[in-house]
Amino acid sequence: MKKVEIIILSGFLGSGKTTFLQKILAKEQQAERKVAVIMNEVGKVSIDSDSVPKETPLKELLNGCVCCTLSGEFEIQIAELLREYDLDVIYIETTGVAHPIEVLDTCLSPLLAEKLKIRSIITLVDAVSWINRKKLRIPLQRLIIEQVKHADIILLNKVDCVSKHTQNCIEEEVRSINPSGKIVPTVFAEVNVNELITSEKLENGEHEKVHVTQHLHIKTYVHTFLHPINQKLFEEFLKAMPDTIYRIKGYIRFTESEETLLFQYSYGMPFHTKAGLKMKNTLVFIGDDIDHDILQKILNDIEKKSILPI
Structure with missing residues (x-):
């Protein structure tokens, strides 16, 4: 796209x-x-x-x-x-x-x-x-x-x-x-x-000269979950969030519920409310020097663990 x-x-x-x-x-x-x-x-x-x-x-x-x-x-x-x-x-x-x-x-x-x-x-x-x-x-x-x-x-x-x-x-x-x-x-x-x-x-x-604006130190990362995730695993992930992550927002669904939640995270404080609609489970991260590969791996691991049988 x-x-x-x-x-x-x-x-x-x-x-x-x-x-x-x-x-x-x-x-x-x-x-x-x-x-x-x-x-x-x-x-x-x-x-x-x-x-x-x-x-x-x-x-x-x-x-x-x-x-x-x-x-x-x-x-x-x-x-x-x-x-x-x-x-x-x-x-x-x-x-x-x-x-x-x-x-x-x-x-x-x-x-x-x-x-x-x-x-x-x-x-x-x-x-x-x-x-x-x-x-x-x-x-x-x-x-x-x-x-x-x-x-x-x-x-x-x-x-x-x-x-x-x-x-x-x-x-x-x-x-x-x-x-x-x-x-x-x-x-x-x-x-x-x-x-x-x-x-x-x-x-x-x-090598091609790197465009100066490819060096964004304020970076964004967009992650979409294909399945509902375990709420406890996600909350543990948030507790370890570095202070270089300023914002997280999007939609998320936990394995414990059928409802899609509107999720917000700002300066260390997470909160969520019922979205009212079934939305694509996409989260947007905004912060300094976000490592996309590491963040993607952590979130993929959370999703894999969430769908494993208990």
Whole structure:
């Protein structure tokens, strides 16, 4: 099954997300890739939708944030884009006050997860605003740090407005927060977007250069159980869950009951409720540096043990 890529554009208010989106959409058009955009505005009126080319499928979410009040509508919008268009990639421009992990979490509805591939989180940082961020309220300071911490690519924008020494200091601070993210200094969000959306073939038969966004440190894993599983074995698995797993959500059925349960796990706290419908038993994991092979083996072992005769 072809998976549609998801690229999340994060960054505080005024960091240059829309400018960057315009540039990367032009590059995608040159590459003849089929692109759609979801734009989220906290206000009731769309401000930046005119920046998206008319021929590009666009969904707008207004008067709220996709990571909380509009999460249900957000899932519907993604499902509609997947149903109506044959796409290669969906760009999601978040509000300036959105947490990238919450947005990522909302993207991965258990009903959609197998159709999507999270390609990368790109966070834009305004160099001047970064220097002055401590004038903001503490929650906003923390949010900016979180947006940087969870990015795969950090575009350090407006570096022409600061000295080279200050730029170097900012890069050191950003690197201390996110050692594995790629930092790209930019002016007017101008960047060689070819690096971000394509891979390069090296000459003389060498291995293909790895796309920078294949190094997602915030990773996702989707697992589908073919049979009901033993509740006790699953609960033991959850107790051993490392704190690098932020979220688990989906549908699950235990051997002890016929009912399908809607399962949620957030920061170490699991809970489940009756789903009301018989759904495919699919779980979506979100976390830092998830080892797919190990996780798959553990879950497959749980399933095998669950179907063994007592």
